[in-house]
Amino acid sequence: MKIADTIIELYQSKGSGAYFGEGVTETEHALQSAHLAEKSGADQETIVAALLHDIGHLLHNLPEDIAEQGIDGRHEEGGAAWLLNYFPNSVVDPIRLHVAAKRYLCAVEEGYFEKLSPASQQSLRLQGGPFSREEIDEFEKEPFWRTALALRHWDDTAKLVGWSVPGLEHYRSHLQEVLDRQEKG
Numbered sequence: 499m500k501i502a503d504t505i506i507e508l509y510q511s512k513g514s515g516a517y518f519g520e521g522v523t524e525t526e527h528a529l530q531s532a533h534l535a536e537k538s539g540a541d542q543e544t545i546v547a548a549l550l551h552d553i554g555h556l557l558h559n560l561p562e563d564i565a566e567q568g569i570d571g572r573h574e575e576g577g578a579a580w581l582l583n584y585f586p587n588s589v590v591d592p593i594r595l596h597v598a599a600k601r602y603l604c605a606v607e608e609g610y611f612e613k614l615s616p617a618s619q620q621s622l623r624l625q626g627g628p629f630s631r632e633e634i635d636e637f638e639k640e641p642f643w644r645t646a647l648a649l650r651h652w653d654d655t656a657k658l659v660g661w662s663v664p665g666l667e668h669y670r671s672h673l674q675e676v677l678d679r680q681e682k683g
């Protein structure tokens with residue numbers, strides 16, 4: 499099966515679980531994130547990164563409410579490790595960094611923590627809390643750190659109950675074109 503088909507099927511078959519602590523499903527959250535990226539004029543790789551940023555939640559069989567149980571599933575690492583088999587760093591790095599981006603923004607952006615949802619505030623602690631000065635400097639050395647910050651803001655917004663956005667089918671060509679470019683590169 500083509501990888502784009504595998505991914506779409508994964509969201510169709512496993513994405514109907516709740517995005518933990520929020521009123522939307524995993525697939526709704528992914529679609530809203532991707533739509534926010536596309537609306538803001540992001541390039542195709544970034545749109546795909548937004549769509550797939552939480553794929554780590556779907557790849558393992560951990561319970562959806564894992565953060566409430568005081569466990570950090572490190573979904574950003576699991577997702578990035580799998581995606582690296584198929585996608586370029588411009589897709590994989592912002593995904594790998596999207597939790598780090600929250601820790602970064604909590605350290606540098608006034609009022610950012612207060613705007614996070616309660617579930618996201620709760621998971622921050624498990625993820626290591628706001629970055630230290632040293633961690634901020636390390637983060638800013640990442641080639642795709644700015645994309646990771648943009649992704650983080652879409653991620654934080656993409657929890658809108660009842661917001662109707664384009665469906666999975668809309669992203670098949672985006673996925674395929676990014677994959678095709680990678681195979682040529």
Ligand SMILES: [Fe+2]
Pocket residue numbers: 551552573596
């Ligand atoms: Fe996430």
Ligand SMILES: [Fe+2]
Pocket residue numbers: 527551552653
């Ligand atoms: Fe997310």
